[in-house]
Amino acid sequence: MYEKRFDGREFDELRPIEAKVGIIKRANGSAMFKIGDTIAYAAVYGPRDLYPKFLQNPKKGILRCNYNMMPFSGTGDRIRPGPNRRAREISLVIEKALLPVVNLEDFPNSVVDVFIEFPQTDAGSRCAGICAASLALADAGISMKDLVSSVAVGMVDDKIVVDLNYNEEAYDHVEGGIENAPVSDIPIAIIPSTGEITLLQMDGQIKKEDLFKAIQAAKKASKKILEVQRKVLKEKFTAENGDDNE
Amino acid sequence: MIMNNENTKKHILKYLSQGIRFDGRKLSDYRNISIEFDVSKSAEGSAKVKIGGTEVIAGVKMAIEKPYPDTPDEGMLMVNVELLPLSNPDFESGPPDVRSIELARVIDRGIRESKTINNKDLCVVPGEKVWSVMIDICTLNDEGNLLDCAGLAAIAAVVNARFPKYEDDKVDYKVKTDKKLPLSKVPIPVTVIKINDYFIVDPLIEEEKYIDVRLTVTSTEEGLICALQKGGDSALLDTEVEKMIELGLEKSKELRSHLKGE
Numbered sequence: 001m002y003e004k005r006f007d008g009r010e011f012d013e014l015r016p017i018e019a020k021v022g023i024i025k026r027a028n029g030s031a032m033f034k035i036g037d038t039i040a041y042a043a044v045y046g047p048r049d050l051y052p053k054f055l056q057n058p059k060k061g062i063l064r065c066n067y068n069m070m071p072f073s074g075t076g077d078r079i080r081p082g083p084n085r086r087a088r089e090i091s092l093v094i095e096k097a098l099l100p101v102v103n104l105e106d107f108p109n110s111v112v113d114v115f116i117e118f119p120q121t122d123a124g125s126r127c128a129g130i131c132a133a134s135l136a137l138a139d140a141g142i143s144m145k146d147l148v149s150s151v152a153v154g155m156v157d158d159k160i161v162v163d164l165n166y167n168e169e170a171y172d173h174v175e176g177g178i179e180n181a182p183v184s185d186i187p188i189a190i191i192p193s194t195g196e197i198t199l200l201q202m203d204g205q206i207k208k209e210d211l212f213k214a215i216q217a218a219k220k221a222s223k224k225i226l227e228v229q230r231k232v233l234k235e236k237f238t239a240e241n242g243d244d245n246e
Numbered sequence: 247m248i249m250n251n252e253n254t255k256k257h258i259l260k261y262l263s264q265g266i267r268f269d270g271r272k273l274s275d276y277r278n279i280s281i282e283f284d285v286s287k288s289a290e291g292s293a294k295v296k297i298g299g300t301e302v303i304a305g306v307k308m309a310i311e312k313p314y315p316d317t318p319d320e321g322m323l324m325v326n327v328e329l330l331p332l333s334n335p336d337f338e339s340g341p342p343d344v345r346s347i348e349l350a351r352v353i354d355r356g357i358r359e360s361k362t363i364n365n366k367d368l369c370v371v372p373g374e375k376v377w378s379v380m381i382d383i384c385t386l387n388d389e390g391n392l393l394d395c396a397g398l399a400a401i402a403a404v405v406n407a408r409f410p411k412y413e414d415d416k417v418d419y420k421v422k423t424d425k426k427l428p429l430s431k432v433p434i435p436v437t438v439i440k441i442n443d444y445f446i447v448d449p450l451i452e453e454e455k456y457i458d459v460r461l462t463v464t465s466t467e468e469g470l471i472c473a474l475q476k477g478g479d480s481a482l483l484d485t486e487v488e489k490m491i492e493l494g495l496e497k498s499k500e501l502r503s504h505l506k507g508e
Contacts, residue, residue: 024332024333024386024387025299026333026334026335026387026388026389027332027335027387030332041332042332043331043332043333045335066331068330068339070303070305070382070384071326071380071382071384072288072307072380073289074288075419075420076419077307077309077419078307078382082340083340113331115330115339116332117384117386119285119303119305120285121288122287122288
C-alpha cells in the first residue's frame with residue numbers, strides 16, 4: 001500500500017514550482033519552468049520565414065516544437081545527443097498540445113519554432129516542457145487564445161497521485177497492494193480557462209473510474225500551475241511597462 | 247536586434263581605433279564572468295558559465311565500459327558540443343555541424359593533451375572495465391565567444407564531478423561518492439581575435455562576424471600551452487602569433503580565478 005508519498009507530499013500536491021520568462025536573450029521569447037527536480041527551458045524563434053518554400057501556406061503559419069534532453073539530464077546513463085524516437089514523438093505531442101491555443105492564421109507563410117531543452121529531469125519532462133513552451137510563446141508575443149498548463153497524474157497502488165516524480169514512476173508495488181497493478185502515468189495538458197484537454201497520454205494500468213478521477217485531479221492541479229504562469233508573465237510585462245525593449 | 251552590414255564593421259573599427267568596444271570594454275577585457283556549479287542533479291558533475299550574455303551549461307556523465315584494445319588500462323574521455331537551436335536563431339537541430347565539431351575538438355584537445363585526467367586512474371579491471379568520462383556542453387544563449395565559455399564550462403564540470411557509486415558490477419547513478427576525478431591540471435582556452443590590426447578577446451557576436459583571424463590558446467596553471475587552434479580566413483605573422491599567445495596566457499589567469507568556488 002502506498003500510504004505516504006516518498007517525498008512527503010500530499011497525494012494531490014504539486015512539487016515546488018519556479019518559473020521565469022525572458023531567460024534566453026537571443027530568442028524572441030523564452031521561459032524556464034522548474035517543477036521539483038525537473039527543469040525545462042523553452043525558447044521561441046519566429047514567426048520567421050518557412051523553408052523549404054513549398055511548405056508555406058498563405059492562409060496560416062505552422063508551429064514546430066522540438067523536445068530535447070541534454071545528454072547529462074537523464075536519471076541514469078548518458079543520453080545520446082540528437083533526436084531519437086522518443087524525443088520525436090514527444091515533440092509531436094507537445095506541438096499538438098499547444099496548437100489549439102495558437103492563432104496560426106495570424107502568421108501566414110511563417111513558422112514559429114519552439115525549442116525545449118532539459119538540463120536535469122526527474123519525471124514529468126514533457127509536462128514541464130509544455131508549461132515552459134506556453135510561457136515562452138506568450139513572452140514572444142505570439143498571438144494566442146490562452147495559456148496551456150500541464151501535469152502528470154497517475155495511480156500508485158490504490159492512490160491517485162498528482163505530479164509523479166521518478167521514484168513514483170518507477171515504484172514497484174509491494175506485496176499487499178490491492179490492485180497489484182503497475183503504476184499508471186498520465187501526462188495531461190489542459191487549457192485551464194475552458195478545461196479543454198490538449199494532451200492526454202498514459203502508460204501502466206488503470207480502471208476507468210480511477211482514470212476519470214485522475215483527470216479531475218489534473219484539472220485542479222493545472223489551475224495552480226496557471227496561477228504561477230500568469231504571475232511570472234504579469235511580473236515581466238509590468239516591469240517592462242513603458243520601456244521599449246523590442 | 248543585431249545588425250550586420252558594412253557600416254557595422256566601420257563602427258567596430260572606429261571604436262577599436264579609440265581603444266574601446268561597443269559595450270565600453272577595453273580591447274583585452276572580458277565581459278563579466280560567473281560560474282555556477284551543480285546545475286544538473288542528474289549529471290555526475292555540472293556547471294553553468296556566463297560570459298556577459300553568453301551562457302553555456304556543461305555536464306559530465308560517467309559509465310563503466312570496455313577499454314579500447316590498444317589501451318587496456320586507460321579510461322576514456324569524450325567531449326561533445328551541442329549548439330542548441332534554442333540559443334541562436336542560426337543554429338539548427340540535427341547532426342552536429344562543423345562549428346560544433348571544431349569547438350568540441352579544440353576543447354577535447356585541451357583536456358586530453360594537458361593530461362588533465364590521468365586515464366590510468368580510471369581503470370577498474372585492466373582489459374575489461376574502465377570509466378568513461380563524457381563531457382557534454384550545451385549552449386543556452388549565444389552572444390559571442392562560445393568557445394571560451396564552453397571551454398571554461400567543460401573544465402568547471404570536470405572539477406565538479408564526483409564518481410557515482412559502483413558496486414557488484416553496477417553503477418548506481420542515484421548515489422554520488424565523495425571521490426573526485428583524478429585531475430592533475432586545469433586547462434583553460436582563451437581565444438584571441440585579430441580584426442584589422444587590433445587584437446581583442448571575448449568578441450561580441452557583432453564582432454565575430456568581422457574577424458580576420460582567431461587563435462585559441464589553451465594553457466595550464468603552470469603556463470604550459472596544451473592546445474592551439476587558428477581560425478579565420480587571413481594569415482598571421484610570427485610576431486602576431488607571439489603577441490596573441492602572450493595575451494592568451496595572460497587572460498587565462500583571469501578566467502582560472504573564477505574556478506575557485508569549487
